[in-house]
Amino acid sequence: MVAQDALKNLHGRSVRLDIHAWADGQEFNVEIQRGGKGASERRARYNSSLMDANALPAGEDYADLPESYVIFITETDVLGKGRPIYVIRRMIEESCEVFHDGSHIIYVNSSISDEATPLGRLMHDFRCTRAEDMYYDVLAERVRYLKETAKGASSMCEAVEAIARDFAKDFAKDMAKDMAKDMAKDMAKDMVKDIAKDMAHEMAKDVAKDMAHEMAKDMAKDVAKDMAHEMAKDMAKDVAKEAEDRGKTSVVLEMLRSKLPMETIAQVSKFSLERVQELGRLHGLL
Template identity: 50%
Template sequence: MTDSTILQPEGLEQRYERYKEKIKHFTIMNDIFMRNVLKETACTEYILQVIMNRTDLKVIDQTLQKDYKNLQGRSAILDCVAKDAENNHFNVEIQGENDGASPKRARYHCGLLDMNLLNPGDFFDNLPETYVIFITKNDVLGYNLPINHIRRRSNETGEIFEDGQHILYVNSKKQDNTELGRLMHDLHCKEADEMYSNILATRVHQLKETEEGVNQMCQELEEIYNEGEQSGVQKGELKKARETTLALLEMGMSSEQIAKAVNLSIETIQNWISEASF
């Protein structure tokens, strides 16, 4: 006889228990967890201070998961865009997959930042310095370096083309005994007490080990669940799409390729992959 309980839909309480188990295994390299950690501006500030090697860097404003619109073409949701006291602008992206950190994606992020930094009638010279920072799970560029700073240069003179645009690739596999290496170690930690940084450890402890923080994370995961339910895809089709997503992932397809295959947003696909990874 078939166990009828198998056919019962998962209730809110059951989902919350499942969420709590997932939260235990999250690290800051997980997109969902990262954006909640960075809601504490001090965490964003600390990460930028280490990557930029500037202890005086002060974040005065930031936006998380903002949809940067391109009315003539493709838009993109940027993980974190921060502004410091000197009016430098930073786009920080956690990239678990190599294709999510391709050089042309970095170029496109630079363009999206620029398009949203000038008002009609502003002079082009008013554009601030911008930094697109990809913190990658793997050594995407293959240089075996902890960090790569990328600027345009003149082929003829070798001098930097001072357009104010910077791209940085940070290789999180490099976890040596430097400040940057210790930060990369912390981004991969599941437990707050394993971290070097008190700033990050305090926030991770709050989100994983306090009732308020765990509830906040559960609500975030529930919102993702509800967005999927209300995305215009019927429940049965949504379940099938998720199963197809995970099957294609095992076959080695990238999240962008999967998104095209199942006709869903790349953000939905990345959330499913993140959930399945823990």
């Protein structure tokens, strides 16, 4: 069993599974959700698809794909039918027969804890905080270990810290990447537009002066034309470079204000760590 297991998708969004486990040739994903948004039908479908995509090694037969179970344990009845459990499988509509592809999606509504049934007693234990009040010994023993022994408490703290670190790392990485991309794109576009407009205006005046001075000679027209063309190309390159540097600097300052790690800022901006630190000190952010 793996807690907070990340399944990678090279062509799209990856996922982090709360619990990812295997038993008797079957694969399980258990998600604990307090709100309905995180337990949508399409998220269940997506988790199931990535489990399948990562389960079968290259060259293996499709028949070796394991039975898979995506199980959402929800605080409320997110499907809204008043049932304690919902078992979802694909079916053949014309005959109402199950389509045996080995894929299973299950929603457990923990708001119904009918202690007269095994599932109800399990949901009671799921919400229970006292080991002595639990029905299932295996859960009670685990709760006692985690809450009433020093070793258990230490292992729980370590697990929580590891989850927090992984979450913070992924969140910071995604946020920095998206923020840098969007901000750099928008700021560079606006800055290039404004700078190019001002530079073009000044350049036009200067070129007009030079050309007016030389127009008395017949050859001055061609020379001025060639010079203006080369100047425009060089200046456009300089403007683009200046805009790129300004855009990067603005993004770096914004990320420093957001307290992102300097190694992350350096990686995103392509600036050296020393340059990031210099900018932070220069603007009073370090």
